Amino acid sequence: MARKTDKKFRWRLKHLLGLRELDRKEIEFILDTAKAFEQVGRRPIKKTPPLRGRVVANMFFEDSTRTRNSFALAAGRLSADVIEFTKKSSSVSKGETLLDTARNLEAMGVDIVVVRHGAGGAPKFLSRNINACVVNAGDGYNEHPTQALLDVYTIRQMRGSLDGLKIGIVGDIAHSRVARSGIWAMSKLGAEVTLIGPPTLMPAQAHLLPVKISYSLDEVLEQLDVINMLRIQFERLGKNPFPSVREYSHFFGLTVERMKRAKPDIIVMHPGPINRGLELESEVADGPNSVILKQVANGLPVRMAVLFLVNQAAAAESKSK
């Protein structure tokens, strides 16, 4: 049935830097747009024309398989041309700065820059200094908005809505941009978020976030509708955040044993890549409650929606100039 259009709503953001600055309506608009893109992947010709003639640069200063490929495929399905840029095979290894690199890409006519960078705030810095649209694909410990969007998209797909759901985010919260973006998206959509992990892996200012905090998975597990298991990011951890990997796994790993005490229909999520047997037991990762591969699949329509919308905002802006 035809939905009534809200004539007053207008998408105005030509950059997607984080979810903190988005309101519920904007987040829902991205998710609704993504929903419409979902069927493109089921058609004989999986391509649509809205970004024809536009160039998307994938600038990844940190490693990635899922996110980078997902953005490349999403841009392709919107008919954009894609420039792949990675730190190792570029002039960054010769000392070129982030801004110089971006300006050079812009000189080649790049319209949208998708950027992943180790420094929090790098996408924001770029957005202030170049004309192209900037989409954050993960910056330091700050945000990873498209990952959180595909997470809430997946939950919405399973449950219809996030309102009133109890969601646990487990693990290394302090170093997790996935957690940071997830907290904003989930709480804005009406879920109750609990951060779960050892005190050493909680962000210093956790009490300022719209969340509850628990240092014991076993205490809260039974109440959870959704559990998002974060990866232990060995590459980001300092010295001794927990006594041993085995101990961490013992207290915070999601095992078959623990699953017996969880709600039977609990949704198990993980942003990937998984440390099998550490934060997540293989049987659970591949079990009936796991939506991990669904998350990956949903990344595609969500990123198509984001690229489509920032380009729309840029088109409207250039029109009004």
Added chain:
Amino acid sequence: MKVILDAKQIEAALSDLADRIARQISENVDIAVIGIRSRGEILANRLSEKLSNKLGKTVPCGTLDITLYRDDLNNPQSDTQPTVRSTVISFDINEKIIILVDDVLHTGRSTRAAMDALVDFGRPKAIRLAVLVDRGRREFPIQADYIGCKVDIGPGQTVEVNLVDTDDKDQVIIK
């Protein structure tokens, strides 16, 4: 504001469209109806029901969202947000005669977009265009095969199709 078709006349026009389509389709050819969002979707539903009754077989019905195929997408002509909605075609369009349905035929640009979108779903045997109102003033070389009602109105005026499903009542008005 002037009412050019009331509820009864819309119903009669759709029945007449169904009659004409049914007469021209030979029995051994599969047909399907696809409506362009959003008023075309509702009209397509009504038309496929009438055709199913007349032909004594189920005529499948789909919905096409043409937002991604619009030629003004990156050169917005209006201030309203282009909203992408789902296209729902749950059947194979290959080798079928597709009756494409829209409420009003004006510039022909929507029809062009709809045809481009359709061929991404397969290769239909033919595409025929059915519209409730043809208001003339074409910008593209496109004509309808089945027309419910023809009006010639000036560029300052608009034709509005109201349908009970979205607008409380069935009527076609000129503003």
